[in-house]
Amino acid sequence: MDAPTGATRVAGIIGDPVRHSLSPVIHNAAFTALGLDWVYVAFPVPRGAGRGAVAAMRTLGIDGLSVTMPHKEDAAAVCDELSPHAERLRSVNAVARRDDDSLFGDSTDGEGFLRALADEGVAVEGRRALVLGAGGAARAVALALVGAGAEVAVAARRPAAAAEAATLTGAAPLAFDALDAAVAEADLVVNATPLGMAGEEPPFDAGLLHPGQAVADLVYHPSVTPLLDAAARQGARPVGGLGMLVHQAVLAFTLWTGAEAPVEVMRQAARMALAG
Numbered sequence: 001m002d003a004p005t006g007a008t009r010v011a012g013i014i015g016d017p018v019r020h021s022l023s024p025v026i027h028n029a030a031f032t033a034l035g036l037d038w039v040y041v042a043f044p045v046p047r048g049a050g051r052g053a054v055a056a057m058r059t060l061g062i063d064g065l066s067v068t069m070p071h072k073e074d075a076a077a078v079c080d081e082l083s084p085h086a087e088r089l090r091s092v093n094a095v096a097r098r099d100d101d102s103l104f105g106d107s108t109d110g111e112g113f114l115r116a117l118a119d120e121g122v123a124v125e126g127r128r129a130l131v132l133g134a135g136g137a138a139r140a141v142a143l144a145l146v147g148a149g150a151e152v153a154v155a156a157r158r159p160a161a162a163a164e165a166a167t168l169t170g171a172a173p174l175a176f177d178a179l180d181a182a183v184a185e186a187d188l189v190v191n192a193t194p195l196g197m198a199g200e201e202p203p204f205d206a207g208l209l210h211p212g213q214a215v216a217d218l219v220y221h222p223s224v225t226p227l228l229d230a231a232a233r234q235g236a237r238p239v240g241g242l243g244m245l246v247h248q249a250v251l252a253f254t255l256w257t258g259a260e261a262p263v264e265v266m267r268q269a270a271r272m273a274l275a276g
């Protein structure tokens, strides 16, 4: 990438914390690969300042923003128009500033997850999916899976959170104490909690995982979590979180630039950054 000039277009990510984000590496690799005069930077924005930061895209002429914790709901509130998924979830992880300065918000995690599964040849339609967690990522994934024709259950340690996520997404709610039976019956098990980032074991009997099943972890660091390790040992198909990370970025990249994203360049950039 040449040094930025006065003509360089700016994209970035807002979050707290955000300095650890892989998004700058992924997007800048893509801009360079396509020879686009864009640059992508990280903006640390404290909790409570998200609305102002997104609205400032107009003032500062920022063309694209990724939005991560804790600003996704605030970003949805500020956008002039939302995609159907962002509208349903009231959550935005990618904002584009249009030529008329209006702000369009999208939620690309769910579609990114479906694309990551497709890359691995994992079918979704008509399959039973079990999503662990009821937070932002779990909701996005559950909504996408329901939309793709899966029969989806959402399990959370707090039953009220599972019920709320289920109502929002069209999935069925499940309590953590009913997990073992659901794991045994599921065609697809998805971890959408942070469990595994620090080596935690899955919150169910991993001996119930079995061949014919796909097991996806949204956690991408480490690349092999205890859940994915158990899935492989049990003969199930493990799917790591890197694919989703790359594909949600791919969707945002195209939203901002209108260009087809160089998926493999972005994947390689993410892999190298994680390998450190």
Ligand code: NAP
Pocket (backbone or CB within 6 Å): 069, 109, 133, 134, 135, 136, 137, 138, 156, 157, 158, 161, 192, 193, 194, 195, 197, 203, 218, 219, 220, 241, 242, 244, 245, 246, 248
């Ligand atoms: P979030 O909104 O904070 O939700 C986290 C969920 O996990 C909540 O339901 C929470 O339950 C549950 N949880 C947390 N600790 C738990 C524990 N010890 N036992 C059981 N449940 C627990 O976070 P998020 O944005 O959805 O992200 C979830 C994970 O997905 C994170 O690790 C994130 O890095 C990853 N992620 C990956 C991608 C990707 O592209 N691969 C994209 C988005 C997110 P409570 O409400 O009871 O705390």
